[in-house]
């Protein structure tokens with residue numbers, strides 16, 4: 001699957017644009033659900049507002065972290081700032097866990113008070129949120145498939161889970177409104193029950209973000225499958241006669257690759273340089289998370305058979 005540099009740029013630009021739209025929509029939904037939730041006295045809508053707020057905080061942490069992470073290495077940080085994204089994400093994860101638990105506590109407290117009937121406008125607000133999220137989900141899925149972007153597809157899935165969250169809130173509010181109109185007071189508890197369910201989702205989001213970022217904070221060697229994909233790619237680069245060694249390790253959100261290749265021993269320094277450059281370019285085009293490739297060029301000695309096996313140690 002060949003991908004040109006221009007297509008890659010378009011995809012990255014589109015990913016950034018969609019990420020920004022998503023944050024904007026979540027800010028609007030947080031405010032709308034929050035205000036209506038208070039005025040219409042709906043715990044379910046307030047919990048859903050907390051969920052949207054959590055999504056905003058999570059996206060902002062990743063965005064700010066990425067900006068810091070992209071800063072080049074400097075004297076104080078010789079290995080770059082790659083881990084900043086995950087440190088920011090860890091902080092947000094802890095905040096999400098605390099906020100989620102707070103809403104869980106608030107929802108449980110409602111069961112020990114006389115139930116209040118939410119206003120029907122809370123239900124319409126939840127329905128509006130469901131519609132908006134479903135539209136954005138479908139649009140982004142289509143876009144992700146067209147561009148072949150897993151990052152965009154993951155973002156779209158987030159909108160889908162928001163649809164389910166708002167559906168739970170809407171169902172709880174609707175039952176409570178019906179209970180109020182038909183004088184079945186026990187149905188009024190459907191609103192805080194839905195609030196509790198949505199709050200547990202926020203806790204789960206915080207837990208997931210925490211475990212992801214803690215894992216990423218530990219540098220780990222890439223799994224065998226990814227390493228062999230890289231090996232095959234380097235072998236295909238014109239001029240590469242053998243891959244002597246390939247090591248990839250993660251650094252924060254990025255992957256750094258060290259590769260040693262053998263090229264024609266009679267080739268000029270310039271030709272060797274071009275081959276090394278091609279290896280680096282191909283790697284960075286094919287693997288989105290690869291941020292740097294260090295290529296070492298060894299001579300491949302065809303005239304002296306005895307030297308061929310010895311090449312492996314004849315580097316540096």
Ligand SMILES: [Zn+2]
Pocket residue numbers: 051052055158161162
């Ligand atoms: Zn969400």
